[in-house]
Every structure is written in structure tokens, then in C-alpha cells.
Amino acid sequence: MRPRKALFWLALAVPAALMIADLARGALAMDLLHPTGELSLRLMVVALLPGPLIEVFGPNRFLRGWVAIRRNLGVAAFGYGALHLVFYAIDMGALAPIIAEFALPAIWTGWLGFAFMLAAAAISTNRAMAALGRRRWKRIQQGVYAAFILALLHWALLDRAWGPSLIHLAPVALAWALRFAVQFRRRLNRRKVA
Amino acid sequence: MIRKSLAVMAATAALLSASPALADGDVQCNSGPQAKWQKIDKLKKKAWLEGWKVQKLQVEGDCYEVYAQTESGMAIEAFFHPVTLEKLVVFRRGSEIYRKQGFTG
Numbered sequence: 246m247r248p249r250k251a252l253f254w255l256a257l258a259v260p261a262a263l264m265i266a267d268l269a270r271g272a273l274a275m276d277l278l279h280p281t282g283e284l285s286l287r288l289m290v291v292a293l294l295p296g297p298l299i300e301v302f303g304p305n306r307f308l309r310g311w312v313a314i315r316r317n318l319g320v321a322a323f324g325y326g327a328l329h330l331v332f333y334a335i336d337m338g339a340l341a342p343i344i345a346e347f348a349l350p351a352i353w354t355g356w357l358g359f360a361f362m363l364a365a366a367a368i369s370t371n372r373a374m375a376a377l378g379r380r381r382w383k384r385i386q387q388g389v390y391a392a393f394i395l396a397l398l399h400w401a402l403l404d405r406a407w408g409p410s411l412i413h414l415a416p417v418a419l420a421w422a423l424r425f426a427v428q429f430r431r432r433l434n435r436r437k438v439a
Numbered sequence: 440m441i442r443k444s445l446a447v448m449a450a451t452a453a454l455l456s457a458s459p460a461l462a463d464g465d466v467q468c469n470s471g472p473q474a475k476w477q478k479i480d481k482l483k484k485k486a487w488l489e490g491w492k493v494q495k496l497q498v499e500g501d502c503y504e505v506y507a508q509t510e511s512g513m514a515i516e517a518f519f520h521p522v523t524l525e526k527l528v529v530f531r532r533g534s535e536i537y538r539k540q541g542f543t544g
Contacts (some may be wrong), residue, residue: 273495275495276495336494345513346531349531351534402533403533
């Protein structure tokens with residue numbers, strides 16, 4: 246398991262390494278905002294999918310494996326979110342303009358989304374899970390849904406276009422629709438039996 | 440519970456399907472054939488006159504787009520007409536802060 250996990254993290258680190266190399270070779274930090282943000286969002290999607298899917302299709306081997314690496318995917322999403330912020334800071338070049346634009350809708354949605362991700366990532370260790378108790382831990386992790394929606398808004402507002410955000414929302418919305426459908430059918434069946 | 444969630448989903452869908460009319464990322468300059476466009480580098484002087492620090496010049500659809508920082512450090516995206524080099528619309532992080540009178544593209 247250990248070497249496999251190391252390999253997994255190495256693979257997740259490759260895009261970051263390439264982006265930092267790009268910057269070192271003179272790319273504009275501004276041009277790295279989009280790739281980091283999008284990758285973070287996609288990792289979030291991949292982390293959010295197995296939960297509802299396992300409820301729909303049952304715990305098969307594939308989905309169980311996916312759930313097992315879910316926390317890693319979430320932490321990676323946070324990592325790219327953090328890199329996104331670093332590139333933003335480099336692009337802006339000073340604290341004053343960052344503060345000056347904080348209140349714009351396209352910007353505060355990004356910050357707030359990042360705060361939710363930070364909270365979830367900060368308690369991602371086994372020790373934190375044990376210390377908080379399953380229930381409270383889960384509640385904080387569910388903040389990732391807020392982060393996800395805020396990130397979608399952040400993107401749509403910045404680019405003045407809803408298409409890309411909706412495309413990234415679709416798989417998560419579909420998984421949840423399936424989950425609701427399955428729950429609904431189960432409840433109906435139970436009622437019939439009673 | 441299920442009815443409520445269905446209602447929420449329907450409302451969200453309605454909201455999202457209504458929004459394309461509200462916001463569409465593409466600015467349209469109606470600038471005609473590219474052969475008649477002026478050189479994009481001429482925008483450097485225009486930006487300098489505005490007091491901006493240019494970060495990037497590019498063609499966006501049928502417009503010229505300038506990414507710059509203003510004197511006060513504001514990050515902006517400005518769209519210029521490629522033929523007249525007129526400043527048409529300026530966005531600050533997706534919020535419109537300038538629009539030339541009568542420009543609707």
C-alpha cells in the first residue's frame with residue numbers, strides 16, 4: 246500500500262511541477278490561474294462522486310477502492326487551490342490590491358470556497374477524525390460541497406460565462422439525483438412491505 | 440423530503456437556464472475582416488496613456504483584449520475595437536466598470 250500511495254501522490258504532483266516550471270521559464274502567473282483552479286475543481290468532483298455512487302450501485306470493489314482514496318483526492322484539490330492562491334498573489338504582486346478587490350463577488354466566492362476547503366483539509370488526518378468524532382468530522386467535510394458550489398460561482402462570475410461551471414456541476418448533480426432516486430424507491434418498497 | 444429536493448433541483452435548473460441571457464462571456468466588437476485591423480501593439484501606447492501597466496495583449500473573438508493593472512493596482516481586462524482602437528468595455532474580475540456609451544456587444 247505504501248509505495249502505491251507514494252506513486253499516487255507523485256502522479257498528482259506532476260501537473261504542479263510542470264506549472265511551477267512554466268512560471269520559472271517566464272510564463273505569466275496570470276496564465277496559471279485557470280489551470281490550477283480547474284484542476285482543483287476537477288479533483289473536487291472526483292472526490293465528491295464515490296459517496297453517492299456507492300449508495301446507488303452498492304459497495305463493489307471499484308467503488309470501495311475509490312472511496313478509500315477519496316481523502317487523498319480532497320487534499321490534492323486543496324493543494325491545487327493553495328497553488329492557485331500563490332499564483333494569484335504573484336500576479337497581483339502586493340497585498341493592497343488583493344484587499345481592494347476582496348469584496349467583488351467573483352473574488353470573495355473564491356476566498357470563501359478556499360476557507361471551506363482549508364477546514365476540510367486541516368482535519369484530514371486519522372488522528373483528527375478520531376479526536377473530532379465521526380459525526381462532527383463528517384459535518385466539516387461536507388463543507389466541501391459549499392466549497393464546490395462557491396468555486397463554480399467564482400469561475401462563472403470571473404469569466405462571465407456559465408457553461409464551464411455547469412459542465413463541472415453535471416456529474417455531481419447526476420450522482421445526487423441517482424442517490425435520491427434510489428432512496429425514494431427504497432422508501433416506497435418499505436412502505437409496500439408494511 | 441424528496442419532493443422538497445425535487446423542487447430545489449427544478450428551481451436551480453430554472454435559475455441556471457435563465458442566466459445565459461444575463462451573462463455571456465463573449466464580447467462582440469463586430470470588427471469585420473482581420474486584414475483591416477490595426478496592429479495590436481498600438482494598444483500599448485493607449486494603455487500607457489491610461490496609466491496602465493500592461494500584462495498581456497491578445498485577440499479575443501473579434502476584439503482586442505488587454506490585461507493590465509491600473510495605477511492604483513486594480514487588475515482589469517479591457518476590450519478594444521481592432522479597427523478604431525476605441526476602448527469599448529472594461530471588466531474588473533468579471534464586474535463591468537466601464538462601457539462606451541451606446542456599445543452593446
